[in-house]
Amino acid sequence: GENVEQHPSTLSVQEGDSAVIKCTYSDSASNYFPWYKQELGKGPQLIIDIRSNVGEKKDQRIAVTLNKTAKHFSLHITETQPEDSAVYFCAASRPTGNQFYFGTGTSLTVIP
């Protein structure tokens, strides 16, 4: 099956700095890569996603990049704010079936 690895497991940044979270995947057939944000005591929520036919996607302060050859994708958060503090999960999905394979999560702390 697919194996998704995520790094780092914890990340602390000063408010206003950038944060980068990286994920690698093993199955070259995977073609959809969402990122979820989980605030304390809540369920994860989709914040951005990218498909394998696109190299980069941006939505205001967040962006995701995908390198299909190297099989890795990254989440970039610029101008971080305290409300960005949360656990972030990357995931990968194959072109068939219903299963999303999640990374192990990154706990991001933005220090005011």
Next chain:
Amino acid sequence: DAGITQSPRHKVTETGTPVTLRCHQTENHRYMYWYRQDPGHGLRLIHYSYGVKDTDKGEVSDGYSVSRSKTEDFLLTLESATSSQTSVYFCAISLLQGAQGGELFFGEGSRLTVL
């Protein structure tokens, strides 16, 4: 917020007892999922459903069963709970299947402790 309700939200039980977690949705989404979340493991799929009475196993299905008799309800049953099933369980729904890039909408989780 997507209309997903999980119950119970917290439960403490003893080893060997049966436990049922319920997920109820008001969105009429076709696909429903049960995940467990554990430190160091992220979210792992237990079972999912692609329609009434249509279910399939995920990557960590041993010791769990599911049922979906109505579009809106998806039940997760631990026939005989073990301490290794202590976890936070999340129900999720999606309009599209994973292969189509369907966004997952998660419930708020059910924390289960097996003593």
